[in-house]
Structures are given as structure tokens and as C-alpha cells.
Amino acid sequence: MLNILYIRTHFEPLETYHSLEDWLSWMDDLSSKDYVIIDHFLRDELYAEIRSFFLDMLPKFNEAGIGADTEKQINSKIRGDFTYWLDRERDSHLKTYWGLVDETMQMFNRYCYLSLSGYEFHLAHYPSGGHYDKHLDQFERRNNRMISVVIYLNEGWQSGDGGELEIFEKDGSSFLVDPLAARCVMFKSAEVPHAVLQAHKSRFSLTGWLLYQPSALGQFFG
Ligand SMILES: O=C(O)CCC(=O)C(=O)O
Ligand SMILES: [Fe+2]
Numbered sequence: 001m002l003n004i005l006y007i008r009t010h011f012e013p014l015e016t017y018h019s020l021e022d023w024l025s026w027m028d029d030l031s032s033k034d035y036v037i038i039d040h041f042l043r044d045e046l047y048a049e050i051r052s053f054f055l056d057m058l059p060k061f062n063e064a065g066i067g068a069d070t071e072k073q074i075n076s077k078i079r080g081d082f083t084y085w086l087d088r089e090r091d092s093h094l095k096t097y098w099g100l101v102d103e104t105m106q107m108f109n110r111y112c113y114l115s116l117s118g119y120e121f122h123l124a125h126y127p128s129g130g131h132y133d134k135h136l137d138q139f140e141r142r143n144n145r146m147i148s149v150v151i152y153l154n155e156g157w158q159s160g161d162g163g164e165l166e167i168f169e170k171d172g173s174s175f176l177v178d179p180l181a182a183r184c185v186m187f188k189s190a191e192v193p194h195a196v197l198q199a200h201k202s203r204f205s206l207t208g209w210l211l212y213q214p215s216a217l218g219q220f221f222g
Contacts, residue, residue, distance in 0.1 A: 017100045023107045026186070030147075031112065034191045035167055037177060041151060041184030046096050051153045051181075053094060054123050054204055057084045061125055080130030081196075083122040086208075104149065105210055114146060114210075121149075121208030126163060130203065132196035134168065137189035137209060145189040145209040152179040153204040163199030167192060179203055 016023075018041075029036035042050065061082035066075050088098055101119055108114045126132075137148045150165065157163070157180055164176035165185060176197070177185055187194070189209060196203075 016103050017096070018103070024111065027107065027111055030186055030188070034170075035185065035187035038184040038186070039180070040182050042182040046100070047153070047182045050094065050097060050151075050206060051204070053091070054125075054153055054206070057123060058125065060084055061123070064122075064124065077133075078135075079132040079196075081124045081126045081132065083124050086121045086123065086206075101208075108147065108210065115212060116146060116210045118144075118211040119208055120211065121206060124205045124207050126196065126199045126203040126205075128199060128201050130163075130196075131198040134166070134193050134195040136191075136193055143190070144212040146212050147210040148185075148187050148189045148192075149208050149210065150185045151206045152181060152183045153206065154179050155181045157181070161200050161203075162197055163201075163203040164197045166195045166197055168194065179205060 026036045026038055061084045063076075064079055064081045064083040066078055086094070092098075101121070105116045105119065108116055137145050139145075154163075157178055159178070163179050165179065166174050166176055167185075167187070168174045177183075
């Protein structure tokens with residue numbers, strides 16, 4: 001009896017940000033289609049907290065590079081966003097958000113049998129005119145990004161504002177996702193080619209990757 005109790009409390013945390021039922025349906029989508037689009041992934045309070053942090057940090061954003069940190073190169077022809085990398089210790093007041101990151105990793109590890117053991121997240125600002133050409137999120141020489149997680153922070157986004165995420169399906173067809181406030185898109189980093197179409201006004205997101213190994217230990221090949 002004691003054992004059963006222990007297993008139950010160990011494997012089913014009493015309090016999660018999202019219900020297990022929601023997680024299971026999202027993971028089902030992700031397994032079958034390689035991507036999932038989740039509206040209202042952040043509730044109002046957490047959304048407001050992250051967006052206000054984003055606005056506070058805007059002056060500190062650096063221009064984003066292509067490829068691994070070690071081979072960073074700025075190439076505005078390929079991507080035109082500015083980023084700010086999050087650090088759990090430094091940015092510890094985002095407690096609810098980090099809890100949600102832990103919950104996400106646990107769900108994938110438990111129910112999709114992944115061995116995720118790290119993550120990296122950045123805030124991304126595409127100024128008007130910014131875009132990101134079609135790409136995969138696994139770098140040429142680093143293959144530890146397993147799941148990409150993008151959360152949008154744009155209020156009142158309208159058709160005509162551009163900045164859609166274009167997702168390419170296996171058959172080569174594609175569709176567009178509007179970067180709407182609190183919407184989350186998750187996809188398999190190695191499987192889903194995607195692009196960000198040119199934004200016609202400032203576009204905000206919190207983008208990250210769930211990793212097979214911590215960033216510093218990223219697998220290299222070649
Ligand atoms: O912001 C998005 O919709 C996607 C961003 C992206 O593809 C990336 O940062 O690798
Ligand atoms: Fe990407």
C-alpha cells in the first residue's frame with residue numbers, strides 16, 4: 001500500500017499548471033503530426049508577467065545569430081530577430097514559468113519516453129521587416145534540440161500584420177500560424193521545417209528548445 005501511494009504521488013504531481021488530460025491530447029497531436037498548436041497555453045496572469053518582463057528586457061536584446069553559440073554569425077538575410085537568452089537563476093522571479101518548463105519536460109519524459117534533460121529559452125523580437133527563412137531547429141553540428149516550443153506575446157495581431165509562422169508538412173505543403181498572444185506551438189525540432197514570414201510590426205515571442213542533453217554538453221558530430 002505504501003509503495004502504491006509512493007508511486008502515485010511520485011508520478012502524478014497533485015498540482016500541475018495544465019491538466020493531464022490536456023497534456024495527453026497535445027502529446028497525441030505532436031506524436032501523430034510532429035507539431036501541436038495550443039491556444040491559451042498561458043493564463044492571463046502568467047502571460048502578463050512574461051510580457052512585462054519582455055518589455056523590461058527589450059533594451060538588452062542582441063541580434064540573433066545562425067547556428068550554435070560557438071559558431072555564431074549574424075546574418076540578417078536569413079533572420080532578422082533580436083534575442084535575449086533566459087537564465088533560470090538570474091531570471092528566477094519567473095517562477096511559474098520555470099515550473100511550467102519543468103512540467104512540460106516531465107510530461108514528455110513520462111508519456112513520450114523522451115530523455116529530455118535540459119532546455120534553452122530566449123525572448124525574441126522581430127522588428128517590423130524581420131523574418132526567418134525556412135529552416136530546421138537542429139543545427140548542422142549540434143543535434144540535441146528535440147522539441148521546439150514557441151509562445152507568442154502579441155496582442156491584437158491582425159491578418160495583414162505578417163509575421164506568421166509557416167509550418168511545412170511532410171508532403172511539402174505548408175500552412176500559416178498567426179503569432180497570437182498566449183498561443184504556443186510545439187514541434188519536433190529535427191522533423192518540422194518552418195519559417196517566420198516578414199513581420200509588418202514588432203513581433204514578440206518566447207522561444208525555446210527541450211534538449212536531449214544540457215546545452216553545454218550538446219552532442220556534436222562531424
Ligand atoms: O517565432 C517563431 O514563430 C519561430 C522562431 C524560430 O523558428 C526559431 O527561433 O528558430
Ligand atoms: Fe526555428
